[in-house]
Structure formats: structure tokens, C-alpha cells
Amino acid sequence: MSSMMNMVNTNFVDEENIIYEEELNAAELNNTRLPESEDDVEEIYYITKQMTVKTIIHSLTPIEYPPTSKEGVAIVYHVEGWNNVEEAFTDIQYSMGKPCGQHTSTCSYLGDVTIEKKDRTCQGVKICEFANSELLEMNHESVNTDSDLQLKVNKEMSEDNIENVTFAVYLAAFKTKCRYMRDGVQCAGKPILKCLKRKDNTTTYFIGCSEWNFNEKFHRFINIKENVDLNLLRQLLDGLYGGESEEPTNDCYTILPNSSKKTLCSHPHRTGTTIKQGSIIQKTCGVKYSKIIPLDIKSCPYVILISKGIHSHPPPPPSRVPLTICSRLQELIHQANDNNSDITPTHIITGNYYTNTQ
Ligand SMILES: [Zn+2]
Ligand SMILES: [Zn+2]
Ligand SMILES: [Zn+2]
Ligand SMILES: [Zn+2]
Structure with a gap:
């Protein structure tokens, strides 16, 4: 009976002036905004x-x-x-x-x-202070595993990424000094790429010291394992890597889970003329x-x-x-x-x- 009354009553006002109770309730839920269409309510x-x-x-x-x-x-x-x-x-x-x-x-x-x-x-994620700008500004509601950005991140995170293995070898050499002592003074030699050619024609590459002489033992010696890009390593050691543009060095795709305890990213980055390992920073959410x-x-x-x-x-x-x-x-x-x-x-x-x- 009452619904009949309602139907009759609405005839006195134009359709756009009818306020439906359901829409009012929904509008309250939406705080102040009135729903734009009925779909919004449903x-x-x-x-x-x-x-x-x-x-x-x-x-x-x-x-x-x-x-x-x-x-x-x-x-x-x-x-x-x-x-x-x-x-x-x-x-x-x-x-x-x-x-x-x-x-x-x-x-x-x-x-x-x-x-x-x-x-x-x-709790968000952890990224490098030199993060790629697209990564830095990224928002997301759902994960698109096929996006270009995601593929770059995945490549960055893969364990057998040759670039990263090379960076790690370089950084190890960059961060340590040669321990050879000459008359009580520590050797100031720089790490350089060397190789040992054996009689049987096999070659072994290693990082040695620029001050090394045939009769001096105990200069720097760092073994180079597999999966290292020797060309890239040489560029890094010679200070030529990223010399032309800042692009590859300050374009980091490192993303770590919030639980990661790492404080430095695995890339050498460049600030001005100095090589710096990126600090890991928190991105909150x-x-x-x-x-x-x-x-x-x-x-x-x-x-x-x-x-x-x-x-x-x-x-x-x-x-x-x-x-x-x-x-x-x-x-x-x-x-x-x-x-x-x-x-x-x-x-x-x-x-x-x-x-x-x-
Ligand atoms: Zn269900
Ligand atoms: Zn989040
Ligand atoms: Zn980095
Ligand atoms: Zn030395």
C-alpha cells in the first residue's frame, strides 16, 4: 500500500528531482560525494x-x-x-x-x-638511492608481470645476471687496498685486470696490482670466477665505465623486499667523478x-x-x-x-x- 503511495507521489516532481533513499545511504558511504551513476551504488x-x-x-x-x-x-x-x-x-x-x-x-x-x-x-619496499625515476615514482594496484619495467626488475634480480656478478667483483677490488708492504709502507697500487698465459695455452684472468713485480709476492690477487664480463670489468677498473653519460650508472632497478637486511645495492654508481655504491632506502606505503x-x-x-x-x-x-x-x-x-x-x-x-x- 505504501509503495503505491510512493509511486503516486513521485509523479509530482521531475525524475531528476527524486532522491532515492538507497542512493542517499550510498552517498554517505562515499563521504560527501554523490554517486555519479547508479552503477556506483550497486x-x-x-x-x-x-x-x-x-x-x-x-x-x-x-x-x-x-x-x-x-x-x-x-x-x-x-x-x-x-x-x-x-x-x-x-x-x-x-x-x-x-x-x-x-x-x-x-x-x-x-x-x-x-x-x-x-x-x-x-610496509613498502626497499630501493637504491640511485633508483630509476620510473621505478621511484611507480604506483600500482595490481601486478603486471609482463610490463617492460617488471621485466627489467626481474632481470636485475636474477642471480646469474652477468653485469651484477661483474659489478660485485669490481666492487670487491675497489673497496680493498693491496696489502703488500714495502719498507713498512702499504702498497698504493691500483687493481688492474691481468692474465696468466700458461705453457699449455690456457689463460687465467685475475685482478692484480699495478705495482706488482716478478720478485714480489703477496700483492693483490683476486680470482675471477665464471660469469664475469671481462670487457665490462676492464672498463670499470680503468674508470671508463659510464664515463660518457650518467645513464647506466644512475639508473638502478634494484628492488628488495622490506625484510632485506642489505644496506648497499650491488651496483657501482657515479656521483660526479667518484664511484659510490648505492645506499638502500625505504619506500613506505x-x-x-x-x-x-x-x-x-x-x-x-x-x-x-x-x-x-x-x-x-x-x-x-x-x-x-x-x-x-x-x-x-x-x-x-x-x-x-x-x-x-x-x-x-x-x-x-x-x-x-x-x-x-x-
Ligand atoms: Zn565464493
Ligand atoms: Zn604497498
Ligand atoms: Zn643501485
Ligand atoms: Zn700492490
Whole structure:
């Protein structure tokens, strides 16, 4: 009856002057801003009475790089059959820092169950003081592993990066003095690239001392292992590297996880005419996380991770092997194969998300 009345009443005002209660409520949620379209209203989901998000993702496995957004992303993990529910929160490459709030609340999204809500803040990453400017200014909401920048970072982080191995050899020589003593005075010789040619025609390269003589032992001698670019090493030792432009030396792609204890980057950088190893600096972040865990996880086998805000740093490199992700995926693939169900391995691997139909 009352709805009939409403319908009749609206005929007295033009359509644009009708204010709908649902839109008013949504506008309050959006603080002061009125929603621009009806779509905006529909896309808001309540997780608790106080917490809303605009995106909900369902996942059967932990997600290494959970996406985020300004308005919030909730990842609902289906944890039935998981050995350790905490893996939803620990198999993540972002460093979440110390707890900054914890309380019991009610989760409307999971059907008004009692939950424990734990808050965290993203701790960002560590980069070199000579970081590439694109890297320095980078924000991200989700990780694009195929981007040019990400590929450069990956190359930088790979263990068998010949450039980096060469830099390490050079820096070791650059930082130490020749220990040879002549009449109580330490040798002032410079490190130079030398080679020993043997009778059998084999050649061994090493870093020796510029003051070395045939009858003097104990001058500097640094073995050169495999994986060294001898041409680059020679340029570095001769002070020719990066002499023309500043580009390669002050364009660092080093990114370290927040947990890294390194204080210096592995590159020689140039400030003016001096070679300096880059200091590692912290890049902070304001992304807020909330973990939601039902008190009775047996009867409600879901946990939720909410992230709000945009990461003000490049994605952290993988710092731990997410074993559970692999094992969970294998499990699912086996299940899918055994049951011949509609969950195909491709779906799980590429999607990791699928829409909830329950
Ligand atoms: Zn650096
Ligand atoms: Zn010497
Ligand atoms: Zn962050
Ligand atoms: Zn679901």
C-alpha cells in the first residue's frame, strides 16, 4: 500500500528531482560525494557494518600479489580443506608489518557471523638511492608481470645476471687496498685486470696490482670466477665505465623486499667523478589491510583479506617460495582431473578468481 503511495507521489516532481533513499545511504558511504551513476551504488559491498569495498574476488588458493584499489578489494578465500588457514595471509609478497588493531566484529558479507578483524599496513619496499625515476615514482594496484619495467626488475634480480656478478667483483677490488708492504709502507697500487698465459695455452684472468713485480709476492690477487664480463670489468677498473653519460650508472632497478637486511645495492654508481655504491632506502606505503577470520571457521570456512589504497611503490620481488600455492594448485588440478568437474586447471591458474554463484 505504501509503495503505491510512493509511486503516486513521485509523479509530482521531475525524475531528476527524486532522491532515492538507497542512493542517499550510498552517498554517505562515499563521504560527501554523490554517486555519479547508479552503477556506483550497486558496486559497493558491505563486509562489516563499517567496511565497504568495490570489488570482491573469490579464490581457492592464496594469492601472492593481492590486488588493491582506492575503494577497496576484498578477497574471499574458500579455505575448506586447507591445512593452515593463515596461508591466505602469509603467502603474500607484500610486507604487512606489525598488527595495528584487532577486534571482534560481525561480518555481514559472510551472513552476520562473528569474526576477528586484524588490521595491518603495507610496509613498502626497499630501493637504491640511485633508483630509476620510473621505478621511484611507480604506483600500482595490481601486478603486471609482463610490463617492460617488471621485466627489467626481474632481470636485475636474477642471480646469474652477468653485469651484477661483474659489478660485485669490481666492487670487491675497489673497496680493498693491496696489502703488500714495502719498507713498512702499504702498497698504493691500483687493481688492474691481468692474465696468466700458461705453457699449455690456457689463460687465467685475475685482478692484480699495478705495482706488482716478478720478485714480489703477496700483492693483490683476486680470482675471477665464471660469469664475469671481462670487457665490462676492464672498463670499470680503468674508470671508463659510464664515463660518457650518467645513464647506466644512475639508473638502478634494484628492488628488495622490506625484510632485506642489505644496506648497499650491488651496483657501482657515479656521483660526479667518484664511484659510490648505492645506499638502500625505504619506500613506505599507506595501503591498509584487514584480515577477517570467522571465530567458528569450521562452520564458515572462509577468510577475507581487504586491501584499501594504492601501493606507492613498485611490487616487491618474490622473497619467499609460496609452497602452499603450488601444492594447493596441484591438489585442485588433481581434483579437477579426477572429478572431471568444470574447474579446469587453466581456469584455476589464469583466473584464480571466479564469480560466486552461491
Ligand atoms: Zn643501485
Ligand atoms: Zn700492490
Ligand atoms: Zn604497498
Ligand atoms: Zn565464493
